[in-house]
Amino acid sequence: MAAPTTTWLITGSSRGIGLETTRQLLQAPSNVVIATCRSPSTAVELQALSEGAKGKLHILPLDTADMSSIDAVLKPVDEILGEGGLDYLLNNAAINVGMDTGFSFSPDDLLRTINVNVAGPGHLAQTLLPLLERGRKKTIMNMTSGLASIALDCGPKCATYSISKTAVNMLTYKQSKARPDFTVICLDPGWVKTEMGGEGAVLEPHESVSSILKVLGSLTLEDSGKFFNRDKGVIPW
Numbered sequence: 404m405a406a407p408t409t410t411w412l413i414t415g416s417s418r419g420i421g422l423e424t425t426r427q428l429l430q431a432p433s434n435v436v437i438a439t440c441r442s443p444s445t446a447v448e449l450q451a452l453s454e455g456a457k458g459k460l461h462i463l464p465l466d467t468a469d470m471s472s473i474d475a476v477l478k479p480v481d482e483i484l485g486e487g488g489l490d491y492l493l494n495n496a497a498i499n500v501g502m503d504t505g506f507s508f509s510p511d512d513l514l515r516t517i518n519v520n521v522a523g524p525g526h527l528a529q530t531l532l533p534l535l536e537r538g539r540k541k542t543i544m545n546m547t548s549g550l551a552s553i554a555l556d557c558g559p560k561c562a563t564y565s566i567s568k569t570a571v572n573m574l575t576y577k578q579s580k581a582r583p584d585f586t587v588i589c590l591d592p593g594w595v596k597t598e599m600g601g602e603g604a605v606l607e608p609h610e611s612v613s614s615i616l617k618v619l620g621s622l623t624l625e626d627s628g629k630f631f632n633r634d635k636g637v638i639p640w
């Protein structure tokens with residue numbers, strides 16, 4: 404018997420971890436992937452995945468900084484999914500304005516980062532909630548970072564980004580408590596060679612993503628509300 408279809412929506416699929424996640428998910432014929440990005444027409448590597456995807460890849464525009472763009476995605480996603488609903492929402496897109504500190508950050512950058520990294524992902528989950536309710540897995544992964552942890556004591560660097568990711572963690576906790584029937588986690592992908600992670604990072608995107616997909620495949624309701632690393636170790640808040 405063929406495996407049941409599993410449906411995924413990913414943000415920030417134009418490059419980096421989001422692109423690699425889309426690529427790996429398409430290797431399983433049972434997956435239908437809705438890969439979103441700010442500018443589908445310029446996302447050439449993502450467009451190239453359509454060849455050979457046998458109609459299982461749908462590319463839609465979505466800017467997590469623009470709440471109307473999030474609202475606009477509901478109808479086309481609903482039409483693609485039909486009665487089955489959405490199984491997994493992967494809130495992957497984010498920005499990092501760099502090495503600022505608690506005394507050198509720009510308030511404008513902080514607000515912009517909170518918008519892209521926290522308000523957008525939160526609003527996307529709100530918007531897609533009826534579709535997630537119809538899904539089998541009812542799972543949301545909010546991509547976070549080890550830098551979000553106060554307990555890990557990462558020092559003064561990347562204040563704006565870290566503040567935003569700590570807020571992502573709290574969003575995850577609040578979502579999990581509001582919907583005990585959902586599995587909502589935040590996950591640190593490790594230090595990955597992407598535009599954000601830089602060339603000095605330790606992991607290739609394919610290594611990080613294959614671990615992340617293993618974690619996602621293993622999740623149960625008991626995992627909801629937790630902060631995981633890519634090996635499913637629990638990171639202290």
Ligand SMILES: NC(=O)c1ccc[n+]([C@@H]2O[C@H](COP(=O)([O-])OP(=O)(O)OC[C@H]3O[C@@H](n4cnc5c(N)ncnc54)[C@H](OP(=O)(O)O)[C@@H]3O)[C@@H](O)[C@H]2O)c1
Pocket residue numbers: 414415416417418419420421440441442465466467468469494495496497498519546547548549591592593594595596597598599600601604
């Ligand atoms: N790489 C690491 O070492 C590392 C470590 C810890 C956590 N993370 C997290 O992992 C996730 C993916 O990071 P990455 O390393 O793949 O970063 P990346 O290479 O910089 O890619 C970021 C992605 O987010 C998209 N994006 C940025 N702003 C957006 C917006 N307003 N709306 C929609 N999409 C937007 C980008 O799209 P455009 O092409 O349109 O700019 C791009 O596809 C992020 O949540 C990041 O915080 C990464």
